[in-house]
Amino acid sequence: MSDPAQLFGIDLGGTGIKAGRIDADGLGRERREVEARINEGADAVCDRIAQLAQDLGHVGTLGIGVPGLIDRELGLVTHCPNLAPIEDYPLKVELARRLDITPEDVFLENDANVAALGEHWLGGARGEENVLTVTLGTGIGGGLILGQRLFTGSTGLAAEIGHICVDPTGPTCGCGNRGCMETLASATAASRRARDAGLEPDLRELSERARNGESAPQQLLREVGRDLGRGLAQAVMLLDLECFLIGGGFGASLDLLLQGIGDGLLERSYGRERDSFRILPATLGSDAGWIGAARLGSQAD
Numbered sequence: 001m002s003d004p005a006q007l008f009g010i011d012l013g014g015t016g017i018k019a020g021r022i023d024a025d026g027l028g029r030e031r032r033e034v035e036a037r038i039n040e041g042a043d044a045v046c047d048r049i050a051q052l053a054q055d056l057g058h059v060g061t062l063g064i065g066v067p068g069l070i071d072r073e074l075g076l077v078t079h080c081p082n083l084a085p086i087e088d089y090p091l092k093v094e095l096a097r098r099l100d101i102t103p104e105d106v107f108l109e110n111d112a113n114v115a116a117l118g119e120h121w122l123g124g125a126r127g128e129e130n131v132l133t134v135t136l137g138t139g140i141g142g143g144l145i146l147g148q149r150l151f152t153g154s155t156g157l158a159a160e161i162g163h164i165c166v167d168p169t170g171p172t173c174g175c176g177n178r179g180c181m182e183t184l185a186s187a188t189a190a191s192r193r194a195r196d197a198g199l200e201p202d203l204r205e206l207s208e209r210a211r212n213g214e215s216a217p218q219q220l221l222r223e224v225g226r227d228l229g230r231g232l233a234q235a236v237m238l239l240d241l242e243c244f245l246i247g248g249g250f251g252a253s254l255d256l257l258l259q260g261i262g263d264g265l266l267e268r269s270y271g272r273e274r275d276s277f278r279i280l281p282a283t284l285g286s287d288a289g290w291i292g293a294a295r296l297g298s299q300a301d
């Protein structure tokens with residue numbers, strides 16, 4: 001039944017469901033997208049996912065990325081603020097039933113982790129031995145590739161780098177701590193910092209002004225980048241990392257954050273030179289999630 005030449009992945013987000021089919025060699029691909037309409041409930045979302053997979057000619061395994069905490073043993077999402085109706089819903093079992101496959105053929109993973117897998121397989125971090133991928137959006141997500149494989153830790157929570165503490169006296173974070181990296185360097189945080197400084201809070205506009213040579217926007221983005229670098233330095237000291245990949249919507253301003261990231265990395269790490277770090281841009285955009293999800297089956301032991 002299974003056709004290993006074809007892989008199928010789903011990126012389930014708060015507003016949309018992206019689904020794709022990709023050849024195992026990464027060359028041919030086809031993608032579909034529909035609205036998630038999460039308010040219609042988990043069964044309806046599950047129906048839509050299964051329908052998308054079938055429309056793409058689904059056979060074999062199916063990988064899904066979800067913006068939440070995953071319980072692999074039970075095959076469900078335990079904490080998912082943007083998609084609350086699917087919390088504790090038996091996603092693997094229900095999808096397997098609709099697609100006439102076994103629950104073991106459905107792979108469930110956190111969205112930042114599948115994005116890391118996608119970028120490592122076919123994107124900006126292709127072939128890197130060790131890399132930390134960073135998604136700069138409303139919050140900051142992270143995915144860790146060690147020895148060419150996704151590292152998820154003891155309970156799947158590895159690389160929750162948004163909650164690395166950068167400044168213990170900083171703003172209160174949604175997690176309850178203070179000065180987490182995402183309270184200082186996410187898109188939301190950068191926009192707030194710009195507004196507080198009397199600057200344009202729209203990050204695209206702010207970035208354009210910086211690129212046009214305005215010094216205040218340049219300086220603000222350098223400071224935001226420095227806080228990001230300070231957080232990443234902690235991963236450097238723990239794991240001896242040299243390579244980082246930066247994506248997410250605010251990743252489009254990487255050219256303006258780069259100098260600050262280097263400053264922060266150097267300031268908070270030991271025994272490093274600035275040119276020992278490589279900061280790479282993500283290249284798959286919003287396709288990283290479903291492509292990485294499709295790859296999940298081939299990462300399984």
Ligand SMILES: [Zn+2]
Binds near residue numbers: 163175176177
């Ligand atoms: Zn936090």
